[in-house]
Amino acid sequence: MSNEVKKKSPPDPNSAKFKLGKIATDAYVDAQAAKDRGEMIGWCSSNFPVEIPETLGLAVCYPENQAAGIAARGGGERLCNISEDDGYSNDICAYARINLAYAKIKDTPEQNMPQPDFLLCCNNICNCMIKWYENLAKNLNIPMIIIDIPFNPDYEVSDAQVAYVKAQFLEAIKQLEELTGKKWTEEKFQEVMEYSGRTSRAWLAATSEAKHTPSPFNGFDLLNHMAVMVTARGKKEAAEAMEVLHKEYLENVETGNSTFRAEEKHRIMFEGIACWPYLRATSTGLKSRGINMVTTIYADAFGFIYDDFDGMVKAYCNVPNAMNLEHARDKRVKLIKDNHVEGLLVHTNRSCKLWSGFMAEMSRQISEECEIPHVAFDGDQADPRNFSEAQYETRVQGLTEIMESKKGGC
Amino acid sequence: MLEDGERIIGTELLVAGIGTVGAEKIMETVLKKADLSCDDIDFVMATGYGRRNFDPAHGELSELSCHAKGVLFTNPQVRTIIDIGGQDAKVLRINDEGILENFMMNDKCAAGTGRFLDVMAHILQMPVNELEKRAELSGNPAKISSTCTVFAESEVISQLATGETVENVIAGICNSVASRVAGLAKRIGIKEEVFMSGGVAQNGGVRQALEKELKVPIKWSETSQMMGALGAAISAYEQVKKRGVLNE
Numbered sequence: 001m002s003n004e005v006k007k008k009s010p011p012d013p014n015s016a017k018f019k020l021g022k023i024a025t026d027a028y029v030d031a032q033a034a035k036d037r038g039e040m041i042g043w044c045s046s047n048f049p050v051e052i053p054e055t056l057g058l059a060v061c062y063p064e065n066q067a068a069g070i071a072a073r074g075g076g077e078r079l080c081n082i083s084e085d086d087g088y089s090n091d092i093c094a095y096a097r098i099n100l101a102y103a104k105i106k107d108t109p110e111q112n113m114p115q116p117d118f119l120l121c122c123n124n125i126c127n128c129m130i131k132w133y134e135n136l137a138k139n140l141n142i143p144m145i146i147i148d149i150p151f152n153p154d155y156e157v158s159d160a161q162v163a164y165v166k167a168q169f170l171e172a173i174k175q176l177e178e179l180t181g182k183k184w185t186e187e188k189f190q191e192v193m194e195y196s197g198r199t200s201r202a203w204l205a206a207t208s209e210a211k212h213t214p215s216p217f218n219g220f221d222l223l224n225h226m227a228v229m230v231t232a233r234g235k236k237e238a239a240e241a242m243e244v245l246h247k248e249y250l251e252n253v254e255t256g257n258s259t260f261r262a263e264e265k266h267r268i269m270f271e272g273i274a275c276w277p278y279l280r281a282t283s284t285g286l287k288s289r290g291i292n293m294v295t296t297i298y299a300d301a302f303g304f305i306y307d308d309f310d311g312m313v314k315a316y317c318n319v320p321n322a323m324n325l326e327h328a329r330d331k332r333v334k335l336i337k338d339n340h341v342e343g344l345l346v347h348t349n350r351s352c353k354l355w356s357g358f359m360a361e362m363s364r365q366i367s368e369e370c371e372i373p374h375v376a377f378d379g380d381q382a383d384p385r386n387f388s389e390a391q392y393e394t395r396v397q398g399l400t401e402i403m404e405s406k407k408g409g410c
Numbered sequence: 411m412l413e414d415g416e417r418i419i420g421t422e423l424l425v426a427g428i429g430t431v432g433a434e435k436i437m438e439t440v441l442k443k444a445d446l447s448c449d450d451i452d453f454v455m456a457t458g459y460g461r462r463n464f465d466p467a468h469g470e471l472s473e474l475s476c477h478a479k480g481v482l483f484t485n486p487q488v489r490t491i492i493d494i495g496g497q498d499a500k501v502l503r504i505n506d507e508g509i510l511e512n513f514m515m516n517d518k519c520a521a522g523t524g525r526f527l528d529v530m531a532h533i534l535q536m537p538v539n540e541l542e543k544r545a546e547l548s549g550n551p552a553k554i555s556s557t558c559t560v561f562a563e564s565e566v567i568s569q570l571a572t573g574e575t576v577e578n579v580i581a582g583i584c585n586s587v588a589s590r591v592a593g594l595a596k597r598i599g600i601k602e603e604v605f606m607s608g609g610v611a612q613n614g615g616v617r618q619a620l621e622k623e624l625k626v627p628i629k630w631s632e633t634s635q636m637m638g639a640l641g642a643a644i645s646a647y648e649q650v651k652k653r654g655v656l657n658e
Binding site: 364 | 459462471472473498509510511512513514515517518597598
């Protein structure tokens with residue numbers, strides 16, 4: 001008697017999952033091809049205005065995405081150790097430690113990317129980024145272009161802030177033109193802006209379908225798809241793939257299907273970067289209890305809608321880690337209310353002091369305003385040494401039991 | 411062990427760390443003492459960190475819900491529960507309907523947990539239940555500021571080496587645990603009455619330090635350590651009641 005072999009069906013090339021996965025993979029392939037052609041390529045921080053390299057026709061890679069991929073495939077600790085052996089503290093962001101190690105060893109079985117000729121850094125995501133990229137620039141002896149977008153203590157972005165940041169955008173374009181010989185054209189920018197708008201609108205529409213019960217998707221999907229939102233928003237393929245994603249979610253709503261392959265008993269919001277080394281454990285801990293993570297701040301964060309250059313500048317001043325607590329809270333409260341969220345699960349991420357730091361007070365305010373329980377667990381986005389599955393399980397079970405008892409069970 | 415959801419007919423405590431051997435031994439002892447057998451038990455509910463691995467259990471519930479159920483069974487007016495156990499510390503908030511509505515647990519490490527006190531008692535070469543009596547004799551508690559258990563251990567050693575009294579050091583240790591847990595309690599919000607469950611509730615030094623930090627009286631009982639088990643037994647009874655078949 002032969003053993004039955006479970007065949008995995010080939011991915012549908014017309015599906016959003018396939019298209020989005022291909023865009024993410026192609027980013028590395030395209031950058032390597034550009035490098036092989038002798039073009040200069042860059043490494044770019046995740047909230048640097050992607051429209052600038054895209055309009056100039058420059059290929060860039062995103063160390064944060066690569067570090068997440070390496071961590072998810074089990075290489076995080078190995079690379080963190082290399083950086084720590086070189087003297088970097090284990091208190092530093094694990095993405096930084098992984099990337100600084102990669103810049104040194106230049107080859108990993110998990111995910112390679114071509115070495116950079118220049119660096120694009122923006123501190124609207126965190127200030128650790130500045131020292132990380134400065135060290136890269138020094139170690140690799142390459143130029144670093146930085147855009148300073150300070151944390152905004154006010155609720156709205158002021159004209160003065162827009163003027164301050166716009167001047168830096170223009171300077172960054174000029175520096176890149178001089179460095180690479182590529183030219184900025186208004187026509188190309190209009191095209192990129194149009195694709196970026198289309199991609200963003202489709203992303204916002206797709207993620208907003210979580211308002212349906214059950215949700216047509218598993219929120220963990222968003223953690224994968226957002227890679228395209230970060231790196232490829234201004235590309236035609238990204239706009240098309242996101243529109244397919246939205247269409248698929250709409251079909252799921254109509255047919256009652258979902259990419260969440262379990263009965264949706266509870267709906268939560270997940271806060272923080274994914275715990276990539278333990279993605280399966282964190283996801284299974286929820287799914288086994290019928291908990292669907294229906295939304296995250298990423299659903300809102302990567303919808304960059306603007307009509308002109310100044311609007312683009314303003315959008316980059318308004319990203320989650322650069323806005324004040326009240327504004328950040330209100331965005332989350334809206335997501336929670338729109339998507340009928342019953343509990344908040346917060347990843348206290350050792351790597352990200354900024355994000356984890358403001359979440360303690362923000363969770364309290366959100367919990368109070370939305371009348372939902374919130375629970376925090378310790379972990380790390382890429383260093384596997386900072387997570388305990390038993391501690392995570394207890395917290396998630398406690399959260400589940402509270403959500404159940406609010407519904408009259410337990 | 412609970413009969414008809416209201417009468418406690420057996421309790422047993424064993425501090426054992428390997429797998430579920432301790433729980434199995436407890437079950438055997440408690441049944442023997444009550445002259446009962448496994449067949450007399452309608453439902454076994456497991457709780458705590460080994461809850462998923464205890465084969466005789468029919469169900470499992472987190473210690474968060476169990477402590478809430480146990481405390482509310484004996485003290486229905488309680489609205490905040492502070493549970494300092496061996497592996498973690500937690501503060502539970504109970505709503506006016508007597509239902510657990512939110513909780514906060516320790517982060518990062520063992521500071522603020524019972525294990526912290528175990529380690530300190532070990533280096534002071536005394537049983538952990540001795541700490542309370544000695545803390546009471548302190549005139550001027552020492553400052554133990556490190557949150558890391560190992561660093562705090564070296565802090566204790568150096569304080570003693572520089573002439574600090576054992577009593578003052580012990581009071582400082584109790585204050586250190588209380589300060590960590592009070593931080594959790596303040597974050598989630600204190601609502602009276604406040605009750606302390608878990609093994610550390612027996613330590614008057616920590617209780618008093620917590621009362622001082624939180625500026626509220628803290629209730630406790632000799633059975634504080636059993637509250638999680640009691641809550642599990644209550645929950646087991648609720649499950650049987652739902653099912654509708656009880657052993658005579």
